[in-house]
Amino acid sequence: MDDLPFIPVIYMHRMVDMLREEHIDTDQVLRECGINPALMNRPDTMLTARQTRILISKYMGLSSVTYPGVRFGQRLDLVTHGLLGFVFFWEGSFQDMLSNIVAFLRVRFPLMHFELRQGADYFSFDIRCDKRIRDIEPFLIQTVIGSITGLGRMLTQRISIHCRQETFRDLKTLQSMLKADAAYTDDDNSVRFYTSGIQLKSTSDGSSKEQETNEGIEEHGFVIKLRNLLLENLQANHGAEEISSLMGMSVRTMRRRLANLGMNFNSIRTDVRMQIAMRYLTTTNISIERIADFVGYSDQTTFTRAFREWKGHTPNEIRQRRVRTQNNCTES
Structure with missing residues (x-):
């Protein structure tokens, strides 16, 4: 093995x-x-x-570093997973998209087990390892949680971590690192993505709960559509007015629906831009000036400032890191 x-x-x-x-x-x-x-x-x-x-x-x-598995997982973005185009161009439901991501990760990591469960107002991404790799299980679980939490924030700001104590000894540090609620569980480690920012209320026949859950799923489909439109009109640098018009609603309605999910238009637009910029910085030799223009920035200085705020490093630092890696491989 x-x-x-x-x-x-x-x-x-x-x-x-x-x-x-x-x-x-x-x-x-x-x-x-x-x-x-x-x-x-x-x-x-x-x-x-x-x-x-x-x-x-x-x-x-x-x-x-503290919890190196989590830190490592936070580096595994859509580009690394090979999911960039998949997420941006997905046209199905939020639930179907999550199901397909789970299927994809099962192929990527054959000795790890992923399951998707639907709760009253959330989807739970459950994680466990094959017994043959139990010696590195805490690190692998930490990595998946760190990565999936970051990817999940593209669609919802309400996320919670449910973990076994042997995986995370210090919940306070974990909460600080991932900016999410965390609690211990005796079940599989999991990440929950909530379909709305409001706790669902159950009724005697369950009809209200089902309706609100479906509405929450629909809202996340709305976010996916928004990201697709931003991607399709990347270089045009559309603002909230133009994008809301393309979505067939007023800018006020769009902002309200995003606010209900704990999101805002500017942060989503920035994330779309930076995911694409990151791909070009790490896989091509296109100049940073051209990348800035392609993702909708008027000049390289503004792009560099925004990129540093998003990534913690400048575009040039990311590019130079790739060059050093290639040089080291060539010398070897």
Whole structure:
């Protein structure tokens, strides 16, 4: 089992980036794990379970950050998962989109188990590991929770974490890191995405609950449509007035519906822009000035300022990190 393909290299690439940021000799670490550093620049390659286990163990031992699995997971964005186009162009329901993401992740991570359950006013993304990788289970669970929570915020601001105590010993730190409520459970670790910002009230026959749940799902379909329109009109730099018109509603109605979900137009537009910018920065040599123009910014300075606020790094820092990684692989 240890020699079976376990995880795509592109995920471990993010881990190597984080080790470099802590000034750790990543080439030495990779060789100690039996990994040729040159492989890290081949996203189609899969690491074996043994290589992954050793690399994660070393990462946990060398990293100085709290809950390194969560920090790692927060780096795994839509681009890394290969879900960017899928999420932006999805035209089905919110529930169907989540179901398809679960199916996708099952293929990506064959030794992890993901289930999607629907509650009264939420969808629960349940996570557990195959018993054969229990030694690194806490890290893997932390990683998935860190990543899924970040992706979920694209659609709802109301998220809660339900975890086993052996996965997270300190709930207060977890809540601070993920900006979400957290509680211990004896069941599988899970992330809940709530379909509305209002707690649903049950009735004797359950009809009101079902109606409100469906309305919540419909609202998230509305957010998906909004993101699609922003993506389709990226370079046009449409504001709230233009987008609301394309959606067939007043700007006031659009803002109200977003507010009910704990969202606002500007933050969604920024996230759409930056997800696309991140893809171009990490996969192409297109100039930063051209990327800024393509994602709707009038000049590179404004784009750089917005990108730093969103990512914590400038576009040039992201680009230079990729160049250093490629150079290291070439030298190896």
